[in-house]
Amino acid sequence: MLKIVVAVSVLVLALVWALLQVRAHGFSAREKPTGMEAFVATRLRWFASESDARSLKNPVEATPLAVAEARDHYADHCATCHGNRGDGKTQINAGLYPPAPDMRESHTQDLSDGELFYIIKNGVRFTGMPGWGGSDEDNWKLVLFIRHLPRITSKELEFMREVNHMPVEAEPGP
Numbered sequence: 001m002l003k004i005v006v007a008v009s010v011l012v013l014a015l016v017w018a019l020l021q022v023r024a025h026g027f028s029a030r031e032k033p034t035g036m037e038a039f040v041a042t043r044l045r046w047f048a049s050e051s052d053a054r055s056l057k058n059p060v061e062a063t064p065l066a067v068a069e070a071r072d073h074y075a076d077h078c079a080t081c082h083g084n085r086g087d088g089k090t091q092i093n094a095g096l097y098p099p100a101p102d103m104r105e106s107h108t109q110d111l112s113d114g115e116l117f118y119i120i121k122n123g124v125r126f127t128g129m130p131g132w133g134g135s136d137e138d139n140w141k142l143v144l145f146i147r148h149l150p151r152i153t154s155k156e157l158e159f160m161r162e163v164n165h166m167p168v169e170a171e172p173g174p
């Protein structure tokens, strides 16, 4: 009985908290997520991704060709939201909630190869990140490219702009 009372109280408190959040922040996707929301969303995602996926190793070797192929693929399919540099400084991302993070930073780079692969293949529920399906090989190559983002060169950025014609202004220099 006590257990039920505690469970119901926790539920009621959680609901009241959620209602207060919505009243304070509305449903707009243009705001920054609160610290608590970001925390909960990240934990939820962790539970939702298959534990087996986390330990998968990238079967594709990081050859210059594989990285270049993934670069073109990324420029075509991912840069609209994530930006050519991976910094997320794009018009679309400014209106996404939660927004895509700067993928050069630890938020992304600390994820395992398997987690990155899983996210690219399946997307992230309740966010703007679509599941891409795609061939496993292509998705693993994208993982290689995401690892490469922190070291991207201006020559590579030029190649990407040839593919997607994104404005240079959207990518302020490092």
Ligand code: HEC
Residues within 6 Å of the ligand: 045, 074, 077, 078, 079, 080, 081, 082, 092, 096, 098, 099, 100, 101, 103, 107, 108, 109, 116, 119, 120, 124, 127, 128, 129, 130, 132, 142, 146
């Ligand atoms: C329509 C916009 C959009 C497109 C296109 C898109 N993404 Fe995303 N992506 C997002 C958003 C939003 C998130 C943040 C999801 C979250 O909060 O967990 C995200 C998250 C990610 C993450 C996880 C980063 C992290 O640190 O949590 C990876 C990896 C990723 N995207 C890779 C890709 C790749 C590769 C492509 C192209 C094949 C792509 N995305 C295309 C919107 C997009």
